[in-house]
Amino acid sequence: MEALASSILFCFSSASAHAQIMFPEAKDRDFPTFNHAFREPSHPGFWSSHLREAQSTCGADTVRRSGKTVTADLTLAYSHNHIWNPQENANDPVRLRSYNGCLAAPTIVVSPGDELRINLQNSLPVDPASDCPKTLNTPSCFNRQNLHLxxxxxxxxxxxxxxMHTVMPAGGAWDYRYAIPATHAAGTFWYHAHEHGATxxxxxxxxxxxxxxxxxRRYADRARNDGVVDIDTVLHxxxxxxxxxxxxxxxxxxxGCFSDASHRTLLQDSTTGTWTCPKGAEGGVENFRSQFISSRTNADGTRHDAWMLSGRYTLVNGETQPVLHVRVGEVERWRMIAGGGHDTLNVQIVKARFGDGEKRLRLPLYARHSSAEMTCDGEAVEQxxxxxxxxxxxxxxxxxxxYLYPGQRSDAxxxxxxxxxxxxxxxxxDTLNTIIPLRSRPQGKSPSVIAVVSVDDDNTAHSGRQSGTTQIRRLLQEGSEGLPAFVKARLAGFDLSDFAYFPEGMQPGQDLSDLSVTHRPTAFFAALTMPLASGAVLPPGQAMPDTGINGMIGLIQNELVTVGGASALPFSMDPTHIYHVHLGDVDEWRIGTRTMGAGTTTGQHVFHIHVNPVEIMDIIDDSTGESIFMPGGRCKLQYRLQEAGSTDDSTYSPEFCDQYHVFRDSLFVKPGFETVVRTRYEDFPGDAMLHCHILDHEDQGMMTYVSIDSDQTRQMSAMSAAGMSTMEHEHSGEM
Incomplete structure (x- = not known):
C-alpha cells in the first residue's frame, strides 16, 4: 500500500501555443492597456518597504543608480560580526571575509538594458607563503578572489x-562591467566569490x-520587447x-574556533566531535579540510559530517531564525536563494501547534506568544x-x-x-535526496528551523479562510485586469506561458525541442578519492594535490574530449582539455554520476553552467532506461509517492517531479538517474564555466569550461584549415 509523500507537487498544464488554438483571431494583435493598472515604482526599496520588520541596510549606501547605470562598490576584507546562536542563547563573535563588512552582501537591483558596474577592491592580507600557492585543484590561496554573477x-x-581573472589581496582591484541585454529575463539571481581553490x-x-x-515589460509592449512579457507586471x-x-x-x-593563529587545529569536543568555542573567542572559516570535508564516526556507530558537527544554522540574510511578520490573506513573493554549500534545503512552511514531544521540532522560545511549548508539525502552507x-x-x-540545492533559486x-x-x-x-555523502550521514537528514512567521489578523475585508489556490488566483485575476480574455483565462488556470522565459533569439512559447542538435556531450561527475586506492592513477596532467587538504580529485567526464585516452578529467587550463562549440550550436548534454575506474566514487552533485541556462528535456531512471515522466510531463507514480514503511527509497525522487522542460542553470544530480538537457549558444563568445556547485567539489577539480567560439573564430579556423590544405597540396606537387 502506498501513502502520499511529505512533498506534494502539482504542475498545472502549460499552454505555450494555445493563444492561436483557442483564440486564433488574436494571434498577431496587440491590445491596449489603458485599463491595466500595473505601475513600476521608481524606488528599488519599494517592495521591501511593505514588510513589517526592519530590513538589513548593511552596505546599501554602496549601491547607487544613475540613469541606466547601476554601480556597486564592494570592498573585500576581514570584518568582525556576531551570529546569533540559539543553542547557546548568545551572540557568537566571528571574524570573516566579507563584502563591505556585511554577513550578507548588499542587494543589487538592476533592470534589463542596464549597465552594471561593480568595483571590487580586495583588502584582504596576503596569504602566508606556506599556504599559497598549492598544486592546481588543491583548495588554497583563500585571500585571492574574484566575482561571479x-x-x-x-x-x-x-x-x-x-x-579567470584573479583580484589579488593587499589592495588589488578590478572594475567589472556587465552590459545586461534588453531581453534579459527578469528574476532572482545572485553574486558570489568564484576564485578556483577559494570559492x-x-x-x-x-x-x-x-x-x-x-x-x-508589459503585455501590450511585447512587440517592441522581442516578445518578452514580465510576470512582475501582473503581480499586483x-x-x-x-x-x-x-x-x-x-x-x-x-x-569554528582554532587552537592558535595557524588555524591548523579546530576545537572540538573530544567525545562527540561537536565544534566548540571558548567564551569570547572569534569563530572563522579558515581550514578547508576540517570545516568542509571532515566527518566522524561515534562509538555508537553513527556518522556525522562537518556541517552537523559544526552545530551551525542556516541564516536568512545574515540572521539566525528571524521572525517574519505577515498579514492574513495577503500574498507575498518569496525570492529564495540557496547560497549555502553544506546541505540541501527542503523548505517547508508549517503551522506551529501547542504541545510537546522529545522527537518533535520545537518552535524557538523567543518567538512564542506564551511560555507554552509549541511544535513545528502542523498544517503545511503551500508554495x-x-x-x-x-x-x-x-x-x-x-x-x-x-527542494533547493546549492546555487538554485525559487520564486514562490x-x-x-x-x-x-x-x-x-x-x-x-533521505540522504540520497541531499548533497550529503551517504557515508557521512547514513541516518538521513534531520529537520531544523530556518525562520518563524508571525501572521496577524488585521480584520480586513478579505478573509484568510479562503484556500491558497483561491487567493493566488484572485491576485492573478486582479493583476491582469485590462489584458485580453485569453491571457486572463490562462492565468486563472495557473498557466504562465504568456510570461514564461524563452531562449534568446526565439519566440514566446518556443523551446529547444524542435531544434537540430549539433553535439551530444556528457557531464558525468565522479571523485577520485584521496589517498589513492590500490590501482588508481592520477588523470593526465594532474599533479598530486596536498593530501593533507584534499579529500578527492573531482572529475567530469565529457566523452567528446579525450586526453591521453581519458575522458574523465579534473579542471585544467590546458586547452586540450577544453570542449569547444560555436555560436549558434545546440548541445544536448547527458548529465549524471558514475564510477570511472579504480578508486572513484559517485555521490550526489549539482550541475551548474555559466552564461547560458539549460532546458531539462528528460530525466532517465538508469535501472529501467526509461523516463520518469509520463506523456505530458507528469511524474510516474513511483517517483512522486513513497511507499509506507518502505526501506528502499532509491526511486522516490520528488525533487525531480516538476522539472519537465524547465529552464535553469543549476540542477541536482544523484546516482541512478541521468538528466538530458539542451542549451543553445546564441550569443556571448568566451569561456563558460561548468562545474559542481557543491563548492568544495569544484575547488578540488570538479570543474571544466566550454569555450564558445564566435563566427569570426569559426571563419578563421576554416581559413586556417583551407590554408593548411593548400600548403600540403603545393608541397605534394613539389615532390
Whole structure:
C-alpha cells in the first residue's frame, strides 16, 4: 500500500501555443492597456518597504543608480560580526571575509538594458607563503578572489563575468562591467566569490549577495520587447500596488574556533566531535579540510559530517531564525536563494501547534506568544513557484516542500489562511535526496528551523479562510485586469506561458525541442578519492594535490574530449582539455554520476553552467532506461509517492517531479538517474564555466569550461584549415 509523500507537487498544464488554438483571431494583435493598472515604482526599496520588520541596510549606501547605470562598490576584507546562536542563547563573535563588512552582501537591483558596474577592491592580507600557492585543484590561496554573477546571461569575457581573472589581496582591484541585454529575463539571481581553490571558503564566509532583475515589460509592449512579457507586471492588486517581496538569501557559515593563529587545529569536543568555542573567542572559516570535508564516526556507530558537527544554522540574510511578520490573506513573493554549500534545503512552511514531544521540532522560545511549548508539525502552507533559477516557468508548480540545492533559486507566491505562528523549516529526508555523502550521514537528514512567521489578523475585508489556490488566483485575476480574455483565462488556470522565459533569439512559447542538435556531450561527475586506492592513477596532467587538504580529485567526464585516452578529467587550463562549440550550436548534454575506474566514487552533485541556462528535456531512471515522466510531463507514480514503511527509497525522487522542460542553470544530480538537457549558444563568445556547485567539489577539480567560439573564430579556423590544405597540396606537387 502506498501513502502520499511529505512533498506534494502539482504542475498545472502549460499552454505555450494555445493563444492561436483557442483564440486564433488574436494571434498577431496587440491590445491596449489603458485599463491595466500595473505601475513600476521608481524606488528599488519599494517592495521591501511593505514588510513589517526592519530590513538589513548593511552596505546599501554602496549601491547607487544613475540613469541606466547601476554601480556597486564592494570592498573585500576581514570584518568582525556576531551570529546569533540559539543553542547557546548568545551572540557568537566571528571574524570573516566579507563584502563591505556585511554577513550578507548588499542587494543589487538592476533592470534589463542596464549597465552594471561593480568595483571590487580586495583588502584582504596576503596569504602566508606556506599556504599559497598549492598544486592546481588543491583548495588554497583563500585571500585571492574574484566575482561571479550566478545565472546571469552576460558576457564572460574581459571585464564581464570573467572568473579567470584573479583580484589579488593587499589592495588589488578590478572594475567589472556587465552590459545586461534588453531581453534579459527578469528574476532572482545572485553574486558570489568564484576564485578556483577559494570559492568554497569565500561563499561560506558570506561573500555573496542577492541580485534582482526587475521586470517592467508589459503585455501590450511585447512587440517592441522581442516578445518578452514580465510576470512582475501582473503581480499586483486591482489598484496596481505590487505584492510585497521577501529576498531570502540562505547562507550556511561553518564558523569554528582554532587552537592558535595557524588555524591548523579546530576545537572540538573530544567525545562527540561537536565544534566548540571558548567564551569570547572569534569563530572563522579558515581550514578547508576540517570545516568542509571532515566527518566522524561515534562509538555508537553513527556518522556525522562537518556541517552537523559544526552545530551551525542556516541564516536568512545574515540572521539566525528571524521572525517574519505577515498579514492574513495577503500574498507575498518569496525570492529564495540557496547560497549555502553544506546541505540541501527542503523548505517547508508549517503551522506551529501547542504541545510537546522529545522527537518533535520545537518552535524557538523567543518567538512564542506564551511560555507554552509549541511544535513545528502542523498544517503545511503551500508554495506556488512561479520561477526557477530566476526564469519564469511555463506553469505554476504548487508544492508543500521546496527542494533547493546549492546555487538554485525559487520564486514562490505564499499566503497564510489563518493567524498564528508558523515555522519555516528545513525538512528532514533521505540522504540520497541531499548533497550529503551517504557515508557521512547514513541516518538521513534531520529537520531544523530556518525562520518563524508571525501572521496577524488585521480584520480586513478579505478573509484568510479562503484556500491558497483561491487567493493566488484572485491576485492573478486582479493583476491582469485590462489584458485580453485569453491571457486572463490562462492565468486563472495557473498557466504562465504568456510570461514564461524563452531562449534568446526565439519566440514566446518556443523551446529547444524542435531544434537540430549539433553535439551530444556528457557531464558525468565522479571523485577520485584521496589517498589513492590500490590501482588508481592520477588523470593526465594532474599533479598530486596536498593530501593533507584534499579529500578527492573531482572529475567530469565529457566523452567528446579525450586526453591521453581519458575522458574523465579534473579542471585544467590546458586547452586540450577544453570542449569547444560555436555560436549558434545546440548541445544536448547527458548529465549524471558514475564510477570511472579504480578508486572513484559517485555521490550526489549539482550541475551548474555559466552564461547560458539549460532546458531539462528528460530525466532517465538508469535501472529501467526509461523516463520518469509520463506523456505530458507528469511524474510516474513511483517517483512522486513513497511507499509506507518502505526501506528502499532509491526511486522516490520528488525533487525531480516538476522539472519537465524547465529552464535553469543549476540542477541536482544523484546516482541512478541521468538528466538530458539542451542549451543553445546564441550569443556571448568566451569561456563558460561548468562545474559542481557543491563548492568544495569544484575547488578540488570538479570543474571544466566550454569555450564558445564566435563566427569570426569559426571563419578563421576554416581559413586556417583551407590554408593548411593548400600548403600540403603545393608541397605534394613539389615532390
Amino acid at each position: 550566478h545565472g546571469m546571461h552576460v558576457s564572460p569575457e574581459g571585464h564581464g563575468d570573467n572568473v 568554497s571558503i569565500g561563499v561560506a564566509s558570506g561573500e555573496e549577495g542577492a541580485l534582482i532583475v526587475r521586470g517592467r 492588486d486591482r489598484y496596481g500596488m505590487p505584492v510585497a517581496e521577501r529576498i531570502m538569501l540562505f547562507e550556511q557559515i561553518p564558523y 506556488y513557484e512561479i520561477a526557477a533559477d530566476g526564469l519564469t516557468r511555463q506553469n505554476i508548480s504548487r508544492k508543500d516542500i521546496n 507566491l505564499v499566503t497564510f489562511r489563518q493567524p498564528g505562528l508558523y515555522c519555516v523549516i528545513d525538512q528532514g529526508g
